[in-house]
Amino acid sequence: xxxxxxxxxxxxxxxxxxxxxxxxxxxxxxxxxxxxxxxxxxxxxxxxxxxxxxxxxxxxxxxxxxxxxxxxxxxxxxxxxxxxxxxxxxxxxxxxxxxxxxxxxxxxxxxxxxxxxxxxxx
Amino acid sequence: xxxxxxxxxxxxxxxxxxxxxxxxxxxxxxxxxxxxxxxxxxxxxxxxxxxxxxxxxxxxxxxxxxxxxxxxxxxxxxxxxxxxxxxxxxxxxxxxxxxxxxxxxxxxxxxxxxxxxxxxxxxxxxxxxxxxxxxxxxxxxxxxxxxxxxxxxxxxxxxxxxxxxxxxxxxxxxxxxxxxxxxxxxxxxxxxxxxxxxxxxxxxxxxxxxxxxxxxxxxxxxxxxxxxxxxxxxxxxxxxxxxxxxxxxxxx
Numbered sequence: 001x002x003x004x005x006x007x008x009x010x011x012x013x014x015x016x017x018x019x020x021x022x023x024x025x026x027x028x029x030x031x032x033x034x035x036x037x038x039x040x041x042x043x044x045x046x047x048x049x050x051x052x053x054x055x056x057x058x059x060x061x062x063x064x065x066x067x068x069x070x071x072x073x074x075x076x077x078x079x080x081x082x083x084x085x086x087x088x089x090x091x092x093x094x095x096x097x098x099x100x101x102x103x104x105x106x107x108x109x110x111x112x113x114x115x116x117x118x119x120x121x122x
Numbered sequence: 123x124x125x126x127x128x129x130x131x132x133x134x135x136x137x138x139x140x141x142x143x144x145x146x147x148x149x150x151x152x153x154x155x156x157x158x159x160x161x162x163x164x165x166x167x168x169x170x171x172x173x174x175x176x177x178x179x180x181x182x183x184x185x186x187x188x189x190x191x192x193x194x195x196x197x198x199x200x201x202x203x204x205x206x207x208x209x210x211x212x213x214x215x216x217x218x219x220x221x222x223x224x225x226x227x228x229x230x231x232x233x234x235x236x237x238x239x240x241x242x243x244x245x246x247x248x249x250x251x252x253x254x255x256x257x258x259x260x261x262x263x264x265x266x267x268x269x270x271x272x273x274x275x276x277x278x279x280x281x282x283x284x285x286x287x288x289x290x291x292x293x294x295x296x297x298x299x300x301x302x303x304x305x306x307x308x309x310x311x312x313x314x315x316x317x318x319x320x321x322x323x324x325x326x327x328x329x330x331x332x333x334x335x336x337x338x339x340x341x342x343x344x345x346x347x348x349x350x351x352x353x354x355x356x357x358x359x360x361x362x363x364x365x366x367x368x369x370x371x372x373x374x
Contacts, residue, residue, distance in 0.1 A: 017326040019277075019309035024269025036326070040269060 013046065018053050032062070034069075048077075052086050059091075074108070123178045124148075124155030124206075124232075127166055127194060129186030132210050133159060140225045144185070144208055147229040155183075160193070167197040174201045181206055181367070183232065187213045188252075192346055195249050199242060199363045206232045206367040213347065216251050219284050221369030231369040238372075239362035240298035243283035245355050250346045251364070253282035253296070256355065260338040263305060265330050273309050273326075279335055280306040281357050286373035294327065297374045301361045302329040332358045 013031035016022055020036040028044040035051035041059045042048070048062035054069035064079040067087040074091040075081065081095035085103035092108040100106070126148075132141060148154045156173070160166050173179050174197075182198050183206035184190040191207060198205040208228045209217035222228045242249040258276040265271060273279075282304045285296035296304045307326040335355040343350045 013327075014329065015325065015327045016271075017307070017309070017324055019274045019324065020307055020326045021272045021274055022269055023272070024265075026269045030329070 016054075018051075026058075050087070124153050124181045124183055125170065125173055125179050126155055126157045126183045126185055126208075127170070127190065128157060128159045129184070129190040129193075129210075130160050132186050137210055140210060141185075143226040144229060147226050148232075151229055151233040153229075153233055155181075160190075166190075166193040170194060170197045170203075171201070174203060179203060181232075183208055185210060187211050188216050188347055189213065191216050191251065192348060195242070195251065195364070198365075199249060199360070202365065204235075204237055204365045204367060208232070216284070216346070219252065219286055219373050220366060221372035222367075223369065232367055236368050236370075237365050238299070238368050240364050240366055240374075241283055241301060242360045242363050243281065243303050244358045244360055245281070245343075245345055245350070246352070248345065248350070249360070250283065251298075252284050252346050253280055254343050254345045254350070254355065254357070255280045256335060256337065256343045257341050259341045262336050263307075264334045264336075265305070265328060266332050271305075271307070271326070271328065273307055275309050277307050277309045280308075281333070281335075281355075282306060283359065284374070293325065295373055299362075299374055300329070301359060302331055303333070303357060303359050304329050305333055330357075332356075 014028050015033045016036045016038065018035045022038045024040045026038060026040065026042045029046065031046040032044045033049045033051065034054045034056060037055045039057040042056065043061045045063050048065040050056060050067040050069045050071060052068040056070065057072045059073045060071060061076040065077045066082040068084040070088045072090045075089055075093045077095040080097040081093065083089065083100045083104040085101040088105040090107050093106065094111040096112065098110065098112060158169055170182055181204040182194060184194055185208045187209060207217045207222050209222055209224045214224065222231055242251065243253065245254050256279040258278045260276060261273060261279060263271040282296035284298040285293065287293055293306060305328045309324055337353045340351060340353050343355060
């Protein structure tokens, strides 16, 4: 599933592995893989990958994103957002393209192309 | 003019033949120059500064190993003179990563003179080329003043400027042309090993322009192999400050 973490490291991206906690305003202009814990805010113009074990308590903004872990906070993605079956989002989602796998949990509002709808837990 | 700085150890008899070959090859290539022989009481940086002040020096060549380069790195960075290396003996990681073969073969690379301006890392006001390794300790990292990274447990921290994986160390290449250092954090597992080598997921990599590392207890870090003791390590990067002669097989 996640095979981009090595690539992220090779291409000057960031990897926050399991066992590492990040607190504060994290900003990157490259690809980011998060497998650990983050609180505060996460901002990247690149691709964000949130691993199954990741716990994010932060407002998140990314160019594109693939989420398998937990995000407690608003999620803003300018491109495509993939929510995998193990993902859980407690917050509002804004994305241009959204893919939700069966089993993914969303509690928040979803906005696409400026149209807002209330999404119940899936 | 080229200034050749011979480290004290290369003046040992076992390097006599190789040095002779080097000197002959440099003469053939027309790049022979002034030779400075370092000794116990002779500081390389003071001598080079004097020579540069007199004028005419365009290139300083370290004849020796990483320790030789470390002795002259500040003076070549400050004076903006080109640095070359003729690697001799063990501990030549910097030369390897810059694509410089050992001994006589390095003379041809010097003559070809492919010069790259590379970044230097700085820790506690001291420059380094490859990286700094901080041993396992309870620590906290403040990144670019914006966020804090805390390893949950005792973790080793490496801050890399120039790095390529080999049979001993794994990880992505750290490019000294990108204006950033890579902070690489490895967390010790409950079994006493380091998860990094067992799983790529155990390794955190964060590219940064500046960072501060604080350890709870004093540790001995290795800066390009040189021990540095302390609990506070303040890192920054000086972009493209080192002009170095590189070979085609350089890693970046």
